Amino acid sequence: MTDVVAEVFQNEYLPVGATVADAVVTVTVGGGLGVASGAPAAEVIMIDCSGSMSGERLVQARKAAAVAVDTLRDGVAFAVVAGTDWAQMVYPDQQTLAVAGPATRAAAKGAIKHLKAGGGTQIGTWLTLARELFLADRAEIRHAILLTDGRNGESARTFDAALEQCKGLFVCDSRGVGQNWSAAELIKVADALLGTADGMKDPAGLEADFRAMIEAAMGKTVAGVTLRLWTPAGATVRFVKQVHPEILDLTGRRTDVSARVGDYPIGAWGAESRDYHLSVELDPGTIGVLGEEKLAARVSVVRGEEVLAKGLVRAVWTDEDEKSTRLNRRVAHYSGAAELAAAIQEGLAAREAGDTVTATARLGRAVQLATESGRSDTVQLLARVVEVQDAVTGTVQLKRRSENKDVDIDAEIASLGSRKTTRVRPN
Structure with a gap:
């Protein structure tokens, strides 16, 4: 107690x-x-190996996966999975978990070097394989990393069913890299599996991010x-x-x-x-x-x-x-943060669906809330998709869809960033 x-x-x-x-x-x-820091733990690292991951993204993803394996403490059960239209074991080569140690780390990193890009993206199948691996192990702490650079090709029904089966079994941190991933999908994984969601355009940041996620997971007791x-x-x-x-x-x-x-x-x-x-x-x-x-x-x-x-x-x-x-400062602060996150997510979803009226209203409210809370970085990212006429009142005009992928992904990054909050001092 x-x-x-x-x-x-x-x-x-x-x-x-x-x-x-x-x-x-x-x-x-x-x-x-x-128990002590040596609590029985299991880790599954899922790497998107679809065709769009070719080039620098896959190079950096290999490095990040290798760093993640190196960061595991001795005795942790682990596996590396390649995700495309289906899920495939990378290490071990059979559907089981290995035990982290010098020999298995070296073997896993050797297998990771051979990851190749090709195929599509069906995230539910990756999560299903992770679930099966965790079910075969008795570890108390179960954590997974899911990296993708694209949008899920499965039906919403199939994706939701896979997430429902995984709820309560393991925690999963979801990550997007590049310019085509969907913040809404990463958030859906994070919400269902009690993890974090984040994204980046530059794959060079993956190594540090993977190390931080594994270190956090290894700190759970x-x-x-x-x-x-x-x-x-x-x-x-x-x-x-x-x-x-x-x-x-x-x-x-x-x-x-x-x-x-x-x-x-x-x-x-x-x-x-x-x-x-x-x-x-x-x-x-x-x-x-x-x-x-x-x-x-x-x-x-x-x-x-x-x-x-x-x-x-x-x-x-x-x-x-x-x-x-x-007003209690903490209650007011977090109420505003939650409204901001919801406004951005709803606005971007309406924009994606072609509902310009709802998109304009919700993104305008997001600009207003971000301005009130001093989140100038969020306002700048939102300004890529709306013309801000008056930030204080949230008066905006929706911009035409651009061929520039940076515009869309900046909005997705703003959506994920709005979910991260700072803490205020109590009254």
Whole structure:
């Protein structure tokens, strides 16, 4: 219990008649949670080897995969997979996991040198092979890296089915490289598999990124941690989101423990801190009278049935405007960040679908939010796809589609970048 802390940040004061209680819960794990740094772990590295990966992208992808293998600690089970229209074992050459050590690392790097480009992109088949490899191993910490330079060629139904089968089994960090990948697809993988999503145009950055991902995975000491939320009778959970260090919507991942208790998966942990935004709507028939305090939610950090930490979300009704209108800095900050990310994703999706009215409105709102929060880099990237007439009011005009791939990929990078958040100091 001493190694896990759950802190609740909120303004508990609500105006008379209000029913929505918001809070940010900061979960911090010290170095003593779970077993030592040698926790049984497994890693699967998936490299896109489709035809478009030829040339410098594949050269840098080989280097990055080799660095990833070198970064694995001794004893970690691992495999390297080549992804095209299907998934193929690169190392080992049979469908199993090897154990990291000097000999297997050398053999894996030798096999990686022979990766060749050809074929299409069907990401669901890559994830399915990773799932089968993980299922055959008993490691507690299961992590995967997925690298692609293109858009998935499978039907949405097939892709979604593969992701559904992989949920809860392993964490996957998704990466795009080059100029043709889809941020929406990378985000879908990250959301389903509780990982991160990122992208870059220049493949020269892959080595450092792969090393960082493996180092982070090797720092995990325990998996299967959940955020358990109790709410009073008649209450509705509006949403549960991880909001730092990256935005992940966990709302649809709830598993009911009872009618009033639900578990939300929060993945594998090392010594780290993350923030979660909870929003609960209370039953109007049960809200308190003036000055009365009620419990809006009880939050627990749970591993199995072991409660590691607890926090309370309160509601106090007041007629003092100074109290009820006071914004908690963390709640306000993360609310704005989540809205920005949603506005960019929805705007780009509408642009892709040819809905210029929705695209203009949502991207205009994104420019306004990015300006308010001082994210000038995001405004600059969005300015590649919209003509910014007034950043403060979000008045923009959608630009015509360009043949320049840099324009589209900059917008995709802006979409991914909007999911990464900074933390503000508490009140």
